[in-house]
Amino acid sequence: MNELAAVIPWLGTHKPRAARWVVIVLMITAPLIAAFFGRTWMRVLDFALLYVMLALGLNLVVGFAGLLDLGYIAFYAVGAYTWAFLASPHFGLHLPFWIVLPAGAAFAALAGLILGTPVLRLRGDYLAIVTLGFGEIVRIFMNNLNYPVNITNGPQGINALDPIIIFGWDISRNWQVTDNLSVNSLFFYYYAFLACVIGSVIFIQRMQVSRMGRAWAAIRDDDLAAKAIGINVRNVKLLAFSLGATFGGVAGGLFGAFQGFVSPESFSLMESIMVLAMVVFGGMGNLGGVIVGALILSFLPEVLRHHAVPLQQAVFGTVILDPEVLRLLIYALALILMMALRPAGLIPAHSRYSRPELLKAEPVPAEGRA
């Protein structure tokens, strides 16, 4: 929370306590503000929180441990499909969420462990390509495992997933306070997701300043030196990788419950790139940065959807780029331009946890690599 408070311009640096209160008030009132603009924006807000969670998990892998994971969305898919298998009419199972959610997290962690074990003892680049392949494999299986035994229901996906039910209280139902006043279920989802995000942030923050967090920073900056001072590089990397996967699994389960429906389409490579763009854009290794990056990049497409078309019509007379294309362009350019101009991201991490030379974003002279 302090990280987020520090992000606010001027107030963050001059009046940190006031800034913290601003953040808290914003967090609590955000759905009311969104509701003022319409129900779509409340949905967007809920999805934004899911993306924040994904970005936090990926940041653990990319930002803290310096491993590039390009198939991150596959773990999200594992979590979502676990929910679909264990809590939907598809197999007739309806387990409560406090079993399903940890199960999804555990499966995602297991997938991360299995995937990471052979790869992480090799140099880091291979992880990028293996995770890219893993994302593709998971998609192939999701699409094709409906024959001869129907497991995933193929490209149609699985419908009617159970909502989150806390002590018999179904949070996907609108709450009828009086006859003409009802509280939309999107509010409840917002606060449920917010609780998860806050829990994750606290956990990750403690992790970052722990012995393990320092070990991650060490292998990110120089894994040879880290090995020399006695860090078990492979295990530490493996922990970061599967912990990141766990967050993906939890977010996936929540996504499944929220959406009530899963299909392979939601877990394309593009989604992985999107989450990566959020982390890179916000600032690798900095929690506040990652959260802000995820929020900006998940709201921007929605803003574009509403304003890009009229704007282009006003300026050029016709619609040149439809909002969907514009969104893809923004993600691609966010990755390339951030790396070229501001590699530490919008809000760079504290130098204590990052490479100090990354903070100076001046272009490096082109010269041979040693």
Place this chain on the structure above:
Amino acid sequence: METLLQQIVNGLVVGSVYSLVALGYTMVYGILGLINFAHGDVMMIGALVALQAILFAQKMWPSLGPLALVGIGLVVSIPTCMLLGYVVERTAYRRLRNAPRLAPLITAIGVSFLLQTLAMIIWGRGYHSFPQLISTVPMQPIEGVFVTPVQITTLLVSAGLMAALLLVVNKTPLGRAMRATAENHRVASLMGVDANKIIAITFIIGSALAAIAGVMVASNYGIAHYTMGFLPGLKAFTAAVLGGIGNIGGAMLGGIVLGLVESIGAGYIETWSFGFLNSSYQDIFAFIILGAVLIFRPTGLLGERVADRA
């Protein structure tokens, strides 16, 4: 038996295309230590530009023969891709030469995504039918085994290109400079090699090969599409790892082996898995191979050219 022979023929054709694309990956990796994710998309751009040129030529000079049309397609798309490869290297990768390892990788995936998006803007989301100028009427050299002229052309062209590349790399001053740069940038520059120029040339050669591969893939399947570069790119990288990344001969071998395994596997997977899996799982073979190579023989079949720290 016919099935096996047929799958071997198919595998050789697919494999030779993988080899061509894998060469681009392996040369860049050998020199820069960078996985150039955008390479597969350069191939896609090559195919789509060639398609555009061929359609244009067909409209302008309807009397042209099919070979001339393919020639025009290649003449337009090869330089376009060379330019593209150069521009990508110059604008995106060169400034990151000394940055931490993660930065160029992230840029590479960004460039790949950008190229796909641009192709989508220019050519749309739909599938384009690629004119099958070289005949696809199958011949039967052996009873029950079908080979099309376009497959034979693909095999011959890629064999010729690979031989030419080997000659250039092993016998010319340019090739010597490339090998020296791959071995050690700094020392190569001390010996008077302009490392930046060599790196740019490597990108240009790789992109030219990718353009040709793109035209071959598109004319084999008769389809061009803005995501057609992703999966072949991934598989070609697998081929490069399989052969030993950084090793040019390895990339060729790896491509052929991967193509063979994939098509033989796709032909028999239904029998092997007792009908549980079908040929829509063809694509997982590449990843199984990738996993197996990384576990059991990370240096690849022929060994890496440049040993790197773990």
